[in-house]
């Protein structure tokens with residue numbers, strides 16, 4: 042008899058949102074909270090976001106994380122990134138959703154530095170953006186990144202984003218980038 046997995050902590054087993062040969066974007070699982078806590082506590086990673094590292098104890102972080110996943114819309118907007126071996130290497134999410142303009146902001150962290158510069162970030166961004174534009178009906182995806190964060194800018198350029206302005210927040214300068222619906226490749230057969 043084949044044992045059908047029922048999922049952990051109420052999270053579905055069939056949890057892949059989009060995938061390519063080497064990168065998977067999937068729904069989050071309870072076990073992801075520990076990795077996220079390590080990344081959110083990391084001072085260097087926080088610097089790339091112009092944010093402060095979290096200082097709350099892990100049990101409190103985990104309790105809030107679990108609440109958000111179960112009772113808010115976070116689970117539908119915030120996903121885990123895995124490499125080709127199923128290792129959880131980062132997170133990707135969309136937020137600041139403008140339903141009228143059909144726009145959303147995108148954010149990503151590849152938390153484990155040993156995976157930087159190998160194409161996982163741009164691949165995950167490209168996969169999620171295609172999903173949002175082609176299947177979810179968004180017209181524009183935008184993001185901001187610190188002017189000195191050249192790796193992130195190159196990652197977003199590779200995924201199709203173009204610079205569309207600059208802004209200042211909290212004494213930091215950010216480059217604004219966007220990707221529009223008409224960026225989607227035309228289907229070979231002429232498509233629907």
Ligand SMILES: CC(C)(COP(=O)(O)OP(=O)(O)OC[C@H]1O[C@@H](n2cnc3c(N)ncnc32)[C@H](O)[C@@H]1OP(=O)(O)O)[C@@H](O)C(=O)NCCC(=O)NCCS
Nearest residue numbers: 089150151157158159160161162163186191192193195196
């Ligand atoms: C930014 C981030 C998501 C990119 O993911 P990644 O997997 O490292 O990105 P990719 O490998 O797909 O692309 C990175 C590109 O930047 C290039 N790059 C790396 N360092 C660079 C630098 N100092 N200057 C210019 N380009 C650089 C890489 O060579 C690569 O380009 P290439 O493939 O043309 O050679 C990831 O590095 C990360 O999470 N960094 C820390 C947190 C962060 O910056 N988050 C984004 C906040 S907006």
